[in-house]
Amino acid sequence: MTLLGQFSLWLAFLVAGWGAAVAFLGRWPDRPDLARSAVRSTYAVCASLLVAALCLWKALLSHDFNVEYVAQYTSRNLPLSYVFAAFWAGQKGSLLFWATILSVFGALAQSLTSRRHESLMPYLAGVTNAVVAFFVLTMLLSANPFERLPFTPEDGRGLNPQLQNPGMTIHPPMLYLGYISITIPFGFALAALIAKQVDSSWIHAMRKWTILSWLFLSAGITLGMWWAYVELGWGGYWSWDPVENASLLPWLTMTAFLHSVMIQEKRGMLKRWNLGLIVASFLLSIFGTFITRSGIIASVHSFTQSGVGYFFLGFLIVAAIVSFTLLYLRWPLLEPDAKLESLASREAAFLFNNLALVGIAFSVLWGTLFPILSEAIRGTKITVGPPFFNRVNVPLGLFLVLLTGIGPLIAWRKASLVNLRRQFIAPVLTGALVSLGLVVAGIRDLYPVMAWGLAGFVAGTVGQEFWRGTRARRRMHGETIPLALGRLVARNRRRYGGYIVHTGFLVYVAAFAGMAFKVTREVTLLPGESAEITSPYGHTYRLTHMGVSQYPQLNRFVSAASLEVRKDGRRIGRITSEKRQHLDSFGRPTFNPSTEAAIWSDAREDLYVVYAGTIGGTDQASYAITINPLVMWVWVGGGILILGGLVTMWPGGPRITRRSPSEVQPGYSAVLAGAGVGEDGPP
């Protein structure tokens, strides 16, 4: 099977190379047969890579330990789901996963895109084929997943224990899907530039792909936080690790694009900026891959350091040169159709929203690269950790939250003072009341109070938009409130889906701010002994050590330390934290012991307990106990965010049409926006 896999890789490379060459060099407008060949090569590459992927899965599932990748990442006693997921656990497999999924997306884009955009499709095929060819070539030259060992081990090394978590089976693929799918909007952007079709049609062609990519990235990042929280045992979910930052960067630029693209659709403005954002998103996704795989920056996520990083660096440079040269050459064609007319307009609000998002992206990139810069300029190694990122990014983040509330409240073109007053009263009052309530409750920490106050402001904005839209429908159609609300969302999916996304974002913000109040404590307990910890809400948890049990389970030997938990004197149950020593099928230890945290959650806080170790080899246990406020809301916020994205991209619904400036009366625009109807909100 590995021979077939090797053959498929070579075939995919050759066909992808052919497809790219024909698309870019074949003068296909005069040669429709070559144009068809470029497009069809996309399907052939997809078929070849699917065969290669099946071959690797076959090797994994049949425990063919003569294949180096299989021996490195699986063992005979590894549960089946993790054997399946081992496909993307290592460098080589994840490159094949990337190339395969990209080829599938490329084929889907070719088959699902409307024939109205037919003139762009050969160029799109060229871009996707070129990117796939790069990935396959990288595999063939430096990271071949079908490489064989000179001997066959009795058993494999097994999967890293921290990757043996349900989150592992879904978080990396989601993130990869996000990174990979950016290639399609990028391909459309380059196709539009090459074909000199830089009106808004390319945006219509790839809008769903952009949202899909953003959705996958959002899901991947949220699942990554969840995995880090439940698996790594440090009691947090975001540590500004370079690889975490790398996933955030394209998410930020894609979010900026999803907002600014509306200005292009509505007013024919920001064409250059939008193309720049798509190109930047693609380059940042490759940059993230470069960081993960080069070892250039120390990260807990990094794959084994290898020469693959240089391939990505080279590709990053070439892609940047090609993209920005094309953008430069087409610059005169990208003149805006209209000008911004007022600071008090939705266009201006979106522009400042873009500034905040791109500013945060720059800040994260700057902080991630600053150690390298410092070493190059000063010759001094420095560390840029969470204190730096929090200090620099929290003010920018709060500015972004403020703009999230402001944007939907302002009319297109120019809002009147009356309109502004009417729109802002309820949200500002909501935000002020929340802030006041917190101060009265005794909270004096500036950033959390600001974060919750601004979240209240955004909640007021979103609530007002839903309420006014629902009320307008009720009065116009006599519908009941649930029906009016449902139809309001169903018939304006893009707008109200966007508001749902904003709701998810504000829930995120509120939850993140809660971590400012986390409480931690270490204790050593004999069986029967208890320790107490008081939460920020004033609840007292009493934890009684019940003892340590040891037993074999699946592919590991477990030491489970249990605690009886009482909250304010009321028993809430028993929680167990584990130490796991993973073993191969011969009972030999494979990795260092890993830790499984015990987590008890409610809406207000998490009790997070980790069995740290033994005292003198006895059942006297050392525990690290943490109380993390509002953590559940991080997952809820992520869920709402994803739900909003799904609503936004759900098929059907009215097409957003651009109105020429003369068609839009500012007064009516303000009236309609004031009524909560007829204008586009967030994407």
Add this chain to the structure above:
Amino acid sequence: MTRRDFLRGSLAATLLPGLQSAPQAPPDSTRRGDPLYDPSVVQERALTTAADNDPVVQAVERRLKCTCGCNLDIYICRTTDFTCSYSPVLHREVVALLAAGASPDAVVAAFVDKYGESTLMAPPPQGFNLAGYLLPGVLVTAVGLLLAWVIARRSRRPEGQLAAVTPGRLEEALPTDRLPDLPPIPNPGADERLRKALQEVED
């Protein structure tokens, strides 16, 4: 209890009041536990001491990076990666220095002298490092001001060009079966456009 006190108390109970940490003496450990079946698979730890939970110690450790290469601060490393042999040693160094009367800043300075500037979790905001801290904020502010200036210049146009219509409360004027009577519009054909706009909402 006044209503105000009740509301205040309720709010304090449901939202976040200030931090409260339960002081708790470490358990008496003169008694030993029963031996584990296989102690080799569980990391050996020292008894928890008061210094382990000292907020000053924790605050200092959060400013310093563990030297094991994990990229975490000493506090997180010693309470997370229980296989790390570096962070417990560094923890003891911090505790010893503080016990000897050094201030938190002096402890941090001693670590920088011993392990180099990279032992700090964030570079000190001075010299070249200021560029790291200030550049993003300065850039965003500068670009924001520039944008505001450009837009404000463009918006200085005669008021007549931006025909304003006295806004009303549309939804209050909306009957269920016909469009509202809006104020006169100085642009011919605007009624039709408004109808289209409302139709768009309908669709």
